[in-house]
Amino acid sequence: MSRKNKVQLVDRVARAAEAALAAKSFVSAIDILVGIGWLDPGALERWRRGQVDCLEGAVQANLSRVSEAMRLFRSWATAKGLFASPTDYVARTPRRQTLRFSRSGNAAIEAAYRTQWVSPELSEKKRERLAEKASRAPELVVVQPLNREWQCHRCGGGGDLLMMEDPGPACLRCVGLDDLEYLPSGDALLTRRAKAKSARYAVVVHFSRTRGRYERQGLLVEPRALADAQ
Structure with a gap:
């Protein structure tokens, strides 16, 4: 140099x-x-x-x-x-x-x-x-896809949510998150309580074409944690 x-x-x-x-x-x-x-x-x-x-x-x-x-x-x-x-x-x-x-x-x-x-x-x-x-480990992020015809690169299946991996999108069953329950945004107190009680959780996002960015839609949490929070 x-x-x-x-x-x-x-x-x-x-x-x-x-x-x-x-x-x-x-x-x-x-x-x-x-x-x-x-x-x-x-x-x-x-x-x-x-x-x-x-x-x-x-x-x-x-x-x-x-x-x-x-x-x-x-x-x-x-x-x-x-x-x-x-x-x-x-x-x-x-x-x-x-x-x-x-x-x-x-x-x-x-x-x-x-x-x-x-x-x-x-x-x-x-x-x-x-x-x-x-x-601290970063939050897991799953996506509500714009294209409903997507296929999991592991099993060939689909679904309402996916997680991006290096080879392509993967379904929640293949990544081990299919047992979690969806909690939509809207109740901040319930969201905080469920997140705190859930050993595993993931943030759900959706791409906004009008704003050109991913926006948070809710959380996936353990069913027992959601029930306790409620």
């Missing part, structure tokens, strides 16, 4: 890190890769859903550039006196498998990617709550 390009990368990493830190009081490797434009949010979401083998495979830069950016990020965080906070990253799938960052799977590289850097201005209790929240 030429000196000019290195200086430019230093500035880009610093700007991305400062922006994330100001917004969230912590900053991660993902924030840097998205902030400098090397990681598309859509590709990031596919990785979170377990549809991409490793995050480096979705980054639009060669590994030497990525390694340099990560080194500059760690140097920036250390110089700022940020606290290192190891964080778990699990997939937004029923299996909750651990997500992989690097092509090599090297333990040291994975640990570096998983480390979030937290503002020293936060109290110890706030840092602990932030670490707990960051390591």
